[in-house]
Amino acid sequence: xxxxxxxxxxxxxxxxxxxxxxxxxxxxxxxxxxxxxxxxxxxxxxxxxxxxxxxxxxxxxxxxxxxxxxxxxxxxxxxxxxxxxxxxxxxxxxxxxxxxxxxxxxxxxxxxxxxxxxxxxxxxxxxxxxxxxxxxxxxxxxxxxxxxxxxxxxxxxxxxxxxxxxxxxxxxxxxxxxxxxxxxxxxxxxxxxxxxxxxxxxxxxxxxxxxxxxxxxxxxxxxxxxxxxxxxxxxxxxxxxxxxxxxxxxxxxxxxxxxxxxxxxxxxxxxxxxxxxxxxxxxxxxxxxxxxxxxxxxxxxxxxxxxxxxxxxxxxxxxxxxxxxx
Amino acid sequence: xxxxxxxxxxxxxxxxxxxxxxxxxxxxxxxxxxxxxxxxxxxxxxxxxxxxxxxxxxxxxxxxxxxxxxxxxxxxxxxxxxxxxxxxxxxxxxxxxxxxxxxxxxxxxxxxxxxxxxxxxxxxxxxxxxxxxxxxxxxxxxxxxxxxxxxxxxxxxxxxxxxxxxxxxxxxxxxxxxxxxxxxxxxxxxxxxxxxxxxxxxxxxxxxxxxxxxxxxxxxxxxxxxxxxxxxxxxxxxxxxxxxxxxxxxxxxxxxxxxxxxxxxxxxxxxxxxxxxxxxxxxxxxxxxxxxxxxxxxxxxxxxxxxxxxxxxxxxxxxxxxxxxxxxxxxxxxxxxxxxxxxxxxxxxxxxxxxxxxxxxxxxxxxxxxxxxxxxxxxxxxxxxxxxxxxxxxxxxxxxxxxxxxxxxxxxxxxxxxxxxxxxxxxxxxxxxxxxxxxxxxxxx
Numbered sequence: 208x209x210x211x212x213x214x215x216x217x218x219x220x221x222x223x224x225x226x227x228x229x230x231x232x233x234x235x236x237x238x239x240x241x242x243x244x245x246x247x248x249x250x251x252x253x254x255x256x257x258x259x260x261x262x263x264x265x266x267x268x269x270x271x272x273x274x275x276x277x278x279x280x281x282x283x284x285x286x287x288x289x290x291x292x293x294x295x296x297x298x299x300x301x302x303x304x305x306x307x308x309x310x311x312x313x314x315x316x317x318x319x320x321x322x323x324x325x326x327x328x329x330x331x332x333x334x335x336x337x338x339x340x341x342x343x344x345x346x347x348x349x350x351x352x353x354x355x356x357x358x359x360x361x362x363x364x365x366x367x368x369x370x371x372x373x374x375x376x377x378x379x380x381x382x383x384x385x386x387x388x389x390x391x392x393x394x395x396x397x398x399x400x401x402x403x404x405x406x407x408x409x410x411x412x413x414x415x416x417x418x419x420x421x422x423x424x425x426x427x428x429x430x431x432x433x434x435x436x437x438x439x440x441x442x443x444x445x446x447x448x449x450x451x452x453x454x455x456x457x458x459x460x461x462x463x464x465x466x467x468x469x470x471x472x473x474x475x476x477x478x479x480x481x482x483x484x485x486x487x488x489x490x491x492x493x494x495x496x497x498x499x500x501x502x503x504x505x506x507x508x509x510x511x512x513x514x515x516x517x518x519x520x521x522x523x524x525x526x527x528x529x530x531x532x533x
Numbered sequence: 534x535x536x537x538x539x540x541x542x543x544x545x546x547x548x549x550x551x552x553x554x555x556x557x558x559x560x561x562x563x564x565x566x567x568x569x570x571x572x573x574x575x576x577x578x579x580x581x582x583x584x585x586x587x588x589x590x591x592x593x594x595x596x597x598x599x600x601x602x603x604x605x606x607x608x609x610x611x612x613x614x615x616x617x618x619x620x621x622x623x624x625x626x627x628x629x630x631x632x633x634x635x636x637x638x639x640x641x642x643x644x645x646x647x648x649x650x651x652x653x654x655x656x657x658x659x660x661x662x663x664x665x666x667x668x669x670x671x672x673x674x675x676x677x678x679x680x681x682x683x684x685x686x687x688x689x690x691x692x693x694x695x696x697x698x699x700x701x702x703x704x705x706x707x708x709x710x711x712x713x714x715x716x717x718x719x720x721x722x723x724x725x726x727x728x729x730x731x732x733x734x735x736x737x738x739x740x741x742x743x744x745x746x747x748x749x750x751x752x753x754x755x756x757x758x759x760x761x762x763x764x765x766x767x768x769x770x771x772x773x774x775x776x777x778x779x780x781x782x783x784x785x786x787x788x789x790x791x792x793x794x795x796x797x798x799x800x801x802x803x804x805x806x807x808x809x810x811x812x813x814x815x816x817x818x819x820x821x822x823x824x825x826x827x828x829x830x831x832x833x834x835x836x837x838x839x840x841x842x843x844x845x846x847x848x849x850x851x852x853x854x855x856x857x858x859x860x861x862x863x864x865x866x867x868x869x870x871x872x873x874x875x876x877x878x879x880x881x882x883x884x885x886x887x888x889x890x891x892x893x894x895x896x897x898x899x900x901x902x903x904x905x906x907x908x909x910x911x912x913x914x915x916x917x918x919x920x921x922x923x924x925x926x927x928x929x930x931x932x933x934x935x936x937x938x939x940x941x942x943x944x945x946x947x948x949x950x951x952x953x954x955x956x957x958x959x960x961x962x963x964x965x966x967x968x969x970x971x972x973x974x975x976x977x978x
Contacts, residue, residue, distance in 0.1 A: 463710045463736060494710040494736040495729065533729050533737075 209394050215363045216386040219249050219325075221396070222367035223287065227257050230285060233371065236263040236272055237289030237325075246291050247327060247386050273299035273324065277306050277376075280322040285371050290326040292334075293342045293380065307376040308351030322376045323367070328356075329382040329420040329470055330518055336506035339514075341470040343380045343419075344477035347448040354447040355401050356380040358422040360392045362445060365399030373401070380447075382420030382470075404451035406458070410438030413528045414458040416481055417468040418444035421519055425468050428524035437532055447477060455481065456488045463494040464531040468519055473501035498527040548597040550581065550619040552612050562586050563611040563893060564618060566833070566918055568772075573601045575621065580768065582618065585893050592768045599623040608833060608918065609895055652679035664689045706733035718743040719885045762855040770914050777832075777920075778953040781912050784965040786972055788928060788943045794975040811902055812873040814925050814945070814968075816978045819843045819864035819872075821967040822898045827960050828921040828951065829897045837920060837955040842866070846896025846916060847876065849883040857883040858899055858916060859892035869978050904928060910946035920952035921964070 213221070226233045235250060241264040244251030254262040265272040269290055276288040290296045296303070303324070310318045330339035347354045353375050357363045363381070370377040407422065408429050417425045422443050429439040440458045444450065459465045465485055469478035482497045503517040552562050565583040575581055580592045581601075602622040606612055653661070653668055657680055661668050666688045673680040707715075707722050711734050715722045718739060725742045727734035791813055799807040822829040822843045830839040845864035849857050859879045864872060882888050898919055903911045904927035911924030926946040933942035947968060951961040971978060 491709045491713045494708045530730075533735055 210391045213392045215388045218364035232285040234261040235287045269298035273302040280320045287323045293328040319374045320376045323370045325379045327383045328380045330507045331384040335509040339507035344471040353377045356419040364396040368398045369401045404454040405443045408441040410440045412438045413464040414440045414462045416442045421468045427521040459489045460492045466498040466527045468500045472504045495531045498531045548621045549617040552616045554614045561613045566608045591765045597621045661685045711736045711739045715739045780951050782949045782961045786969045791972045791975040808873045817968045817971040823865040825964040831918040840897035844897045846899030848901035860896040920955035922950040924948040
């Protein structure tokens, strides 16, 4: 086994390359994934390597190409559909909710949709309100979908394979701020399971529960808390639907304090769901109200200082954890 | 129309005697008995009722002076804190206004019309009537002393406020985990100072309290409760001796068969499942109470009310002084192992001041066992409104006639304290004999 220096972007590209190489039913389609190399350069070079049959540029028509992906999956292919940002995915929401998520049920189990939809989510790069929102919590609301959100290099590299093997439609959310994250990665890469949450740091004083783009923020906060003698358990959910309730509840039972960090808006959010589950299953282990650190309930501002002010920052997490631990 | 003003005037002076909160964690109480009757005159500070809380039986004083108009709750009923128990009238009438309703009845709507003296427009009168506000008692701030809409609203507010704020103030802020931890560590949460937001008690406060010997549960509960508990015991026992004509019967029961059977049984049982002789005595008493039902029940309103089941009160002496008598519900139906388990739990819970409310189910007959103190016999005081109390002394080895020979046998002295109003010595004698018979056939217990 060797270790290579790589980035989150390259790790996903490598996962795509592996999938395309290993299974000829796999193909990638989306806006600018071919000649342009992908809006975020994830698919750079794949057109040259695999050809236009398997790396397909599509028109700006989310509903059409997601629908085409669903049709291809029904016909036995293993399509990977890229939607540039989660904001644009709303144009394909009808296909995702009314077709991809429901067909297995409505066909009495006859029509599975083994489709993977990748999309970018999140803010932090001054792309303003129409390119910056975190709407994965909305998709996590929908039965019939599996929602994953890799936050680390091994997960970026290792979650695509089980997603393609999953018989249900899988939505993979890649936080835009993570693409340049760099580090060492073992090769050959191991598949990462998409059923369980991961504990990224262990501590007994407070559970910090997060996923995706806010994991680095949360780990920074955990470092600062450790300097103040508060040891945090940092849970990376990885899979947002179904939620790994066991890991969450076990941690809270141990620490008695919980903070949920979610880049989505607070109202009706994934953080609300996690808080509710903690209350349902670990109420008598709670020593303080569950704290939440979420994005301010505004359309994401363009200006850097306003965007920073709206987003969950490490200091906010530290303050929330201190409120919880008291 | 002389009727209305009189009635409304009297009504306005009605006071409600409510189930008091006798501790921060008390949510409900059981009315053990009334110490007053409708028509009795009571003064502020008079004892009017005995209430069984989860910690002790406490006789409750009333805060009003007047005449007991109606009793709303029957002895034996358990009601939440704040429930009206009785209506006290301040009027001069010496007699109750009528037969007492069976259940706490909603107050009659107040008179739709008010005194002529008060100035108020029809809409204001209507509002007052809707909310049961007596306009005569409202201070008018309008033109010429007229009562305005705002005056009535203020009166409504003033009237409802105490009801709204009282439970909130009594509720302690404590985290769910801290509450659980307090129960596990035997800490009384009401004695813990909270350091969380708005004084909320958190786990660390409970742990700190658990480490301070002065605030751990058994000690403070007893010391805090001891005055009230002592008073409750004093009042109840005084009442018992004042009102109940006791008679006493004593039997010496030979236990060699029972103890031999128990030794054999315990030898085969796991340590945790072993049974102590006290459990045999309790079960035999419960079965005897079932078979001689004249001793199992309550003396209420000058007659005996037999009970359907045997709820066996068990007197537990607390380490810091004082006494609690939790009960084993349906004791006559429980197998011996279950009696043993309940006994062990009851003693432990009573001594850590964590009795469950089910433990305070009113007993129908009580056992006091002072054997472990080496006492040979006990002639106890009946716990009103029960009509019998059984005392057991220590199991001792004594010379015993076996046929024409003298043998050394284990014996126990059982004493019955009986209420002579309810039974006579013959019934009591039958009861003790029945206990003896059961103890000679331990395998049937």
